Amino acid sequence: MADENKPGIGISIRNLYKIFGSDPAAYVDMVKGGMSKTELNEKHSHVLGLKDINIDMPGGAIQVVMGLSGSGKSTLIRHINRLIDPTAGEVIVGEDDVVKMNEKELREFRRHKTAMVFQKFALLPHRTVMENTVYGLELQGVPRKKQEEEAQRWITRVGLEGFEDNYPNQLSGGMQQRVGLARALTNDAPILLMDEAFSALDPLIRMDMQSVLLDLQKEIRKTIVFITHDLDEALRLGDRIAILRDGEVVQQGTKQEIVLKPADEYISNFVREVNRGRVITVDMVMTPVSGEGSGPRIKTGSVLETAAKKMTEQSVSHAVVIDEDGKPIGSLNIQDVIAAMVTPVDHTMVDDEAA
Amino acid sequence: MDWLTEFPAMDRSSLTAIKKTIDLGFRDFTRAYGDAFETALSPVKWFMFWMEDLLTDSPWILVLLAIAGIAYAASRSIKIAGSVAIILLLVGYFGMWEDTMSTIAMTIVATLLAIVVGIPIGILMARSDRVQAIFNPILDVMQTMPSFVYLVPVIMLLGIGRVPGLIAVMVYAIPPIIRLTNLGIRLVDKDVLEAADAFGSSSWQRLKNVQMPLALPTIMAGVNQTIMMALAMVVVAAMIGVPGLGLGILRSINNQYFTLGMFNGLAIVGIAIIFDRVSQAYGKRLQKHLEVVHG
Numbered sequence: 001m002a003d004e005n006k007p008g009i010g011i012s013i014r015n016l017y018k019i020f021g022s023d024p025a026a027y028v029d030m031v032k033g034g035m036s037k038t039e040l041n042e043k044h045s046h047v048l049g050l051k052d053i054n055i056d057m058p059g060g061a062i063q064v065v066m067g068l069s070g071s072g073k074s075t076l077i078r079h080i081n082r083l084i085d086p087t088a089g090e091v092i093v094g095e096d097d098v099v100k101m102n103e104k105e106l107r108e109f110r111r112h113k114t115a116m117v118f119q120k121f122a123l124l125p126h127r128t129v130m131e132n133t134v135y136g137l138e139l140q141g142v143p144r145k146k147q148e149e150e151a152q153r154w155i156t157r158v159g160l161e162g163f164e165d166n167y168p169n170q171l172s173g174g175m176q177q178r179v180g181l182a183r184a185l186t187n188d189a190p191i192l193l194m195d196e197a198f199s200a201l202d203p204l205i206r207m208d209m210q211s212v213l214l215d216l217q218k219e220i221r222k223t224i225v226f227i228t229h230d231l232d233e234a235l236r237l238g239d240r241i242a243i244l245r246d247g248e249v250v251q252q253g254t255k256q257e258i259v260l261k262p263a264d265e266y267i268s269n270f271v272r273e274v275n276r277g278r279v280i281t282v283d284m285v286m287t288p289v290s291g292e293g294s295g296p297r298i299k300t301g302s303v304l305e306t307a308a309k310k311m312t313e314q315s316v317s318h319a320v321v322i323d324e325d326g327k328p329i330g331s332l333n334i335q336d337v338i339a340a341m342v343t344p345v346d347h348t349m350v351d352d353e354a355a
Numbered sequence: 356m357d358w359l360t361e362f363p364a365m366d367r368s369s370l371t372a373i374k375k376t377i378d379l380g381f382r383d384f385t386r387a388y389g390d391a392f393e394t395a396l397s398p399v400k401w402f403m404f405w406m407e408d409l410l411t412d413s414p415w416i417l418v419l420l421a422i423a424g425i426a427y428a429a430s431r432s433i434k435i436a437g438s439v440a441i442i443l444l445l446v447g448y449f450g451m452w453e454d455t456m457s458t459i460a461m462t463i464v465a466t467l468l469a470i471v472v473g474i475p476i477g478i479l480m481a482r483s484d485r486v487q488a489i490f491n492p493i494l495d496v497m498q499t500m501p502s503f504v505y506l507v508p509v510i511m512l513l514g515i516g517r518v519p520g521l522i523a524v525m526v527y528a529i530p531p532i533i534r535l536t537n538l539g540i541r542l543v544d545k546d547v548l549e550a551a552d553a554f555g556s557s558s559w560q561r562l563k564n565v566q567m568p569l570a571l572p573t574i575m576a577g578v579n580q581t582i583m584m585a586l587a588m589v590v591v592a593a594m595i596g597v598p599g600l601g602l603g604i605l606r607s608i609n610n611q612y613f614t615l616g617m618f619n620g621l622a623i624v625g626i627a628i629i630f631d632r633v634s635q636a637y638g639k640r641l642q643k644h645l646e647v648v649h650g
Contacts, residue, residue: 081553111555122550126568126644135564136554167644187554 008060008223009094009113009190011080016053016089018075018247021046024087032088037246049075050247053089057240059190062217062224064238066231072247073227074119077195080225081114082106093191111140115184119196121176123168129155129179130164136187147186154182158212174205181212185220192224199229210236231270235259235279243267256284260340277305277341285340286321286330295319300329304341307332385512392512400518403464407517410456418456419443426629430636439633442625451600451622458589458599459626461517465524465585470578473529477536477574478562487537494530502527502591510595520589520597528585535577539570575638582630590623600626 019027019040027035027046037048050072057063067073078084079091082098091098093113101109115136123132133151134144142150155164158178168176177197184192194213198206210233217224228234234241235255242252251263259279262268282302295318298307311319311334321330364370410418419440427436446455480487505523513519543566551565567574593601600619607616 083549083553107555107557109555110553114553116550116553118546118550118553120546122544122546124547124550124565124568135551139555139560169644193553 008221010059011055011057011063011191011223011225012090012092013053013055013057013076013079014090014092016050016076016079016091017087018049018072018079018084019046019087020049028088048247050079050086053249055242055249055252057223057225059223060221061239062226062237064226064228064234064241065244066228066234066238066241067244068229070246071244073229073244074195075247076244077193077225077227080191080193081110081116111136111187113189114191114193115187115189116193116195117177117180117184117197119199121168121173121180121200123176123179123183125168128165128167129160129171129182132168132179133182133186135183136189140187150188151182151186154185155179157185157216158182174201174209177201177209178212181209185216190222192222194224194226196227196229198233206233213237231274235274243270255279256281260284275305277308278303280304280340282307282321282332282337283330285336286332288330289320289328292320292328295332297322297326297328298332300324304337308334308337308341311337381508381511389512393518396513396518396522399464399468399521403460403517403521406464407457407460410460411453415447415452419447422459422629426633429633429640431640432636435632435636439629442629446622446625449618449622451603451618454598454600454603454619455622455626458586458601458623461521461524461589461592461597461599462582462585462626462630465521465528465589466578466582468521468525469529469532469581469585472525473532473577473581474536474574477533477577478540480533480537481540481566490533494534497526498530502588503594505588506592506595515596517597520592520595523595524585524588524592524597527588528581531580531584532574532577535580536570536574539573539577540566542573543569572638572642575634575641579631579634579638582634583627586623586627586630 017028017031018024019031021027021044024046027040027044031040031048031051037051040046040048053076055063055065065073065076075084079086080093080098082091082101086099089099093109096109098106098109124135127135130148130151133155134147137147137150152164155161158181160175160178160182163171163175168179171179177200180197184194198209201209213224214237226234226237228237235258238255240252241255241258243250243258245266251258251267256279258267259271259274259276262271280303281300282298282304283300285304295316296310296314297320298310300321300323307319311317311332317334319332319334320328321332323329422443423436423440426439427433430436443455446452476490480490505527509519509523509526513522547565547569548561551561556564589597589599590601590604593599593605600622603619604616604623606612607619
C-alpha cells in the first residue's frame with residue numbers, strides 16, 4: 001500500500017480527564033484541584049474514569065496500555081476514536097484534535113484513520129466472513145470489486161482462506177477474531193485500535209494471534225494501540241507500555257524500563273513473576289567499549305536468555321555486543337547477565353524472595 | 356344517606372353536556388375533514404379493491420397455486436405448502452371460496468398498511484426514550500380497548516364500507532408491530548453497534564446495516580401477531596359492512612344458523628393457520644445464520 005514506507009501517525013493524549021455522572025463538567029476543576037476518586041464518588045456520586053492522562057504514542061509502533069479491570073484502559077482507547085467523549089483534555093492524532101471534530105469530521109476520521117478490533121469480536125452475525133471484512137470499505141464507498149479484492153487479500157493473510165462464505169457463528173473464537181483483525185486491516189487505516197483483542201481467546205490461540213500480529217506489524221507498520229490486562233502479552237507486543245491504575249497512568253516507558261525500574265509497589269508486584277531473561281536486552285547490562293572485545297558476538301537487541309545460552313554453550317564468561325553493522329558496541333559479563341536475570345526487582349529493593 | 360348506597364355521580368345534565376360537546380366537536384371535525392380523509396385514503400381504497408378483485412376474479416386454481424407457492428417460497432417446506440393447499444381446497448369445497456378470498460385480501464392489505472405505518476413508529480420509539488414514553492401508554496390503551504370501540508370513530512369519519520373497516524382493522528392490529536420493532540432494535544447487541552460506529556457508520560447506515568437486519572426476527576414475530584389480530588378484527592369489522600367470512604358469522608348470530616357459524620368460524624381458523632405457519636416459518640428461516648453454531 002501507498003503508506004507502507006511512511007512513518008505512521010502518532011497519537012498524543014494530553015491532560016485527558018473523564019468523569020462519569022450527570023454533570024461531569026462541574027467537577028473537572030475540583031478533580032484538577034486534587035479531589036480524590038473516593039471523595040468524588042461518595043460526596044458527589046460521580047465516577048472518576050480517567051485522571052490527567054498524558055501519553056505520547058509514537059507513529060508506527062505498538063503502544064500497549066495495561067491495567068486490571070476497572071483501571072480505565074478500555075475507556076481510554078475509546079477516546080482515541082471518540083466512542084467516548086472526554087470531559088476535558090486533548091487527543092491529538094497526527095495534526096488534528098479528535099475532541100474538536102464535528103460529527104461529520106469524526107465520521108470521516110473513523111472511516112479513514114482508524115480501525116478497531118474488539119474483545120468480544122463484535123462481528124455482524126448476519127453477514128458472512130467476506131461481508132464482514134468489507135464493512136469498512138463499504139462505508140467508505142469503495143467500488144464493490146475493489147472491496148472484495150482488498151478483503152480477500154487480508155482474509156488470506158490472516159489464514160481464513162476458504163471460510164469466506166461462513167457466518168461468524170460457524171467459526172471458533174480464534175477464527176472469529178481473525179475475521180475481526182481482517183476487517184480492521186482491510187480498512188487500511190494508519191491507526192489500529194485493539195481493545196483486549198486477544199483476551200477472550202485460549203492461551204495457545206492467544207499466543208498464536210500475538211505472533212500473527214507481530215508478523216503483520218513488520219510489514220504494515222501501523223500505529224497500534226493495544227489494550228490488555230496481561231503483562232506477558234504487554235511485554236511480548238509492546239514497543240512502549242503504559243500502565244494504568246484507577247484511571248491514572250502509574251508508569252510508562254519501554255518494557256525494559258518497566259521491568260527493571262518499576263515505579264511503585266503495584267507494578268513491582270506485577271513484574272515479579274515475569275521471565276526477565278526474555279524481556280531485558282543485552283544493551284541494558286553491557287558495559288560500553290570502543291575497541292574490539294573477545295568472545296562470541298551477540299547482536300544488539302537480543303534478550304539475556306539468548307546471550308546466556310550462547311555464552312554457556314561456548315563455556316565463556318565474556319561476550320561482545322555488536323550493532324546492526326557488526327561493529328562492537330559493548331562487552332558482556334556472564335555474572336552481570338545472570339544477576340540481571342535473577343534479581344528480584346522491587347521499587348523498595350527489599351528482597352523478600354531470598355528470605 | 357343517599358350517597359352511601361348510590362355513587363355520588365356527576366349530575367345528569369352536566370354529564371350530558373360533556374358527551375354532547377365531545378360528540379358535536381367530533382361531528383364538526385368529521386364534517387370538516389371527512390372528505391379530506393377519504394381523498395387521502397383513495398390509494399389505499401384502490402389497492403384494497405385491486406387485491407380483492409385479484410383474489411376473487413382470477414381462476415381459483417391459479418389463486419390456490421399462487422398461495423401455496425408463496426407459502427413454499429417463504430417456508431421452504433413442502434409440508435406447509437401442502438397443508439395450505441388442502442385447507443384452501445376444503446374451504447372452497449364447502450362453498451366459502453369467495454368469502455375466504457375477500458377476508459384474505461382484507462387481512463393482507465391491513466397487515467401491509469400496519470407494517471408501513473408501524474415500523475417507522477417503532478424505529479422512532481427505539482431511537483428516543485421520550486418518544487417511547489409517549490407511545491407506550493397509547494399502545495397500552497390500544498391493546499386493552501374492546502375491539503368494537505374502534506368501529507365508532509371510523510364510521511363517523513368515513514361512513515360504512517370496506518375502507519373504514521380496513522382502517523379500523525389496521526389501527527386495531529398495529530400495536531404488536533410497533534412494540535416488537537422497538538424491542539427488536541433496542542435488543543441489538545451494544546458491542547456490534549459500537550463496532551459499526553467505530554468504522555464510521557452514519558445513523559442511517561447503522562439502521563440499515565445493523566439494527567434492522569438484527570431486529571428482523573423480532574420484527575417478524577410482530578408481523579405474525581399483527582396478522583393474527585387483523586384476522587380477528589376483520590370478523591368484527593363485518594359489522595360495518597366489510598364482506599367476507601365475518602359477514603357469514605354475523606348472519607348466523609342474527610338468525611341462529613349454527614352450522615353456518617361453525618363453517619365460517621372454521622374457515623377463519625384455517626386462514627389463521629395458513630398465515631401463522633407461513634410467517635413463522637419465514638421468521639425462523641431469517642435466523643438461520645444464528646442456528647449453525649461452531650461445535
